[in-house]
Amino acid sequence: MSPFSLAGKTALVTGANTGIGQAIALAMGRAGANVVCAGRQSCAETVGQIAGARELILDLADPMAARDVFADDPIDILVNNAGIIRRNDAVDFTESDWDDVLDVNLKAVFFTCQAFGRAILDRGGTGSIVNIASLLSLQGGIRVPSYTASKHGVAGITKLLANEWAAKGINVNAIAPGYIATNNTADLIRDEARNKAILERIPAGRWGEPDDIGETAVFLASPAAKYIHGAILNVDGGWLAR
Numbered sequence: 279m280s281p282f283s284l285a286g287k288t289a290l291v292t293g294a295n296t297g298i299g300q301a302i303a304l305a306m307g308r309a310g311a312n313v314v315c316a317g318r319q320s321c322a323e324t325v326g327q328i329a330g331a332r333e334l335i336l337d338l339a340d341p342m343a344a345r346d347v348f349a350d351d352p353i354d355i356l357v358n359n360a361g362i363i364r365r366n367d368a369v370d371f372t373e374s375d376w377d378d379v380l381d382v383n384l385k386a387v388f389f390t391c392q393a394f395g396r397a398i399l400d401r402g403g404t405g406s407i408v409n410i411a412s413l414l415s416l417q418g419g420i421r422v423p424s425y426t427a428s429k430h431g432v433a434g435i436t437k438l439l440a441n442e443w444a445a446k447g448i449n450v451n452a453i454a455p456g457y458i459a460t461n462n463t464a465d466l467i468r469d470e471a472r473n474k475a476i477l478e479r480i481p482a483g484r485w486g487e488p489d490d491i492g493e494t495a496v497f498l499a500s501p502a503a504k505y506i507h508g509a510i511l512n513v514d515g516g517w518l519a520r
């Protein structure tokens with residue numbers, strides 16, 4: 279079997295109704311995985327495009343929402359993709375814009391990893407986690423303080439969990455997407471000046487497509503990546519190389 283195949287594996291993707299999460303779910307399905315599409319709203323559109331897929335309503339505004347998801351449902355691959363962003367000047371940033379983003383983007387990611395890791399370790403199995411980080415796991419950004427803090431945190435806990443679980447059969451890695459055209463970046467694309475400045479800095483000369491991330495997630499979840507632990511893999515059209 280190809281080392282890039284996910285046949286026989288079950289993958290759960292959070293935020294699978296749209297954008298990067300939808301592309302990851304579709305790519306995992308193409309690679310042969312059974313896919314569980316998790317979202318705070320229905321993922322029917324995604325489920326309808328993947329043979330044998332099912333959906334799970336999971337609102338990660340409650341960071342502990344996934345605590346019981348993995349105990350009786352053997353999942354091999356967890357993709358923590360769901361995320362939100364709030365934009366405002368640092369001097370005007372509100373506590374709720376801080377807390378809401380940290381809850382979904384960081385606290386939920388850690389406790390979902392914990393629930394997944396516990397289940398794998400309890401059954402003596404193996405598994406893979408792919409967290410969706412960001413360029414703002416590595417750079418400061420502007421007007422997105424809670425997002426930057428959360429994504430730096432995602433990079434940190436990815437490495438921490440890799441250190442704890444690499445020898446126990448669980449691969450933990452992250453993808454740092456560059457500028458990908460989704461709902462999350464629609465405001466930037468609409469802003470002509472920002473859009474031009476962004477494009478000028480991307481060596482590939484284009485915005486990323488959600489599918490660029492989908493195929494990378496398949497790779498990190500596959501046997502081909504078995505010796506990759508704690509990596510933050512940037513998929514950014516060359517942005518960080520500049």
Ligand SMILES: NC(=O)c1ccc[n+]([C@@H]2O[C@H](COP(=O)([O-])OP(=O)(O)OC[C@H]3O[C@@H](n4cnc5c(N)ncnc54)[C@H](OP(=O)(O)O)[C@@H]3O)[C@@H](O)[C@H]2O)c1
Nearest residue numbers: 293297298318337338339359360361412457458460461462
């Ligand atoms: N687009 C980029 O350029 C870019 C770059 C770097 C990193 N990322 C990261 O990539 C991930 C996906 O973002 P995207 O660009 O695909 O944006 P998106 O289209 O806005 O998708 C975000 C996903 O997260 C889900 N979500 C938000 N809050 C949730 C909650 N409380 N519970 C469960 N699901 C929730 C959304 O569900 P709803 O549709 O119901 O809101 C949606 O499915 C995020 O972690 C984002 O930070 C994106």
